Amino acid sequence: MASTVRSKWRRRGHEEWRAVFDRFAASGLSIRQFCDSEGLSKSSFERWRGLLAGEASSVADRGDACARAGFVDAGLVDVGGGAGRLELKLDLGGGVVLHLVRG
Secondary structure (H helix, E strand, O other), X not given: OOOOOOOOOOOOXXXXXXXXXXXXXXXXXXXXXXXXXXXXXXXXXXXXXXXXXXXXXXXXXXXXXXXXXXXXXOOOOOOOOOOOOEEXXXXXXXXXXXXXXXX
C-alpha cells in the first residue's frame, strides 16, 4: 500500500508569490487571518512582500520610502582609509544609548 507523503513546507517561486499577494489584496483579511487560511507563515509572507516590492521600486522610490519612514541615509563615512577614529552614539530612547567606537 503506497502512500504519498506531503511536506508541510512548500517552495514557491516569484510568480506564485505574486499570485498569493493578488489573492491577499482581494481577500479583505488581515495578514494573520490570510496567512492562517493559506497555511503560510507570517514571516515568509512579510519577507516575500518586501522582496517583491523591492523589485518593483527603483532606487529613488526606495529613498522616498525611507524618508517617509524617518530614515536618513548618512552615506559612507570616510575616516582617512580606515586609520582614523570613529565614534558614534545613538540615543534609542528610554535611557538606552548605543555607543560604537572604531579606531
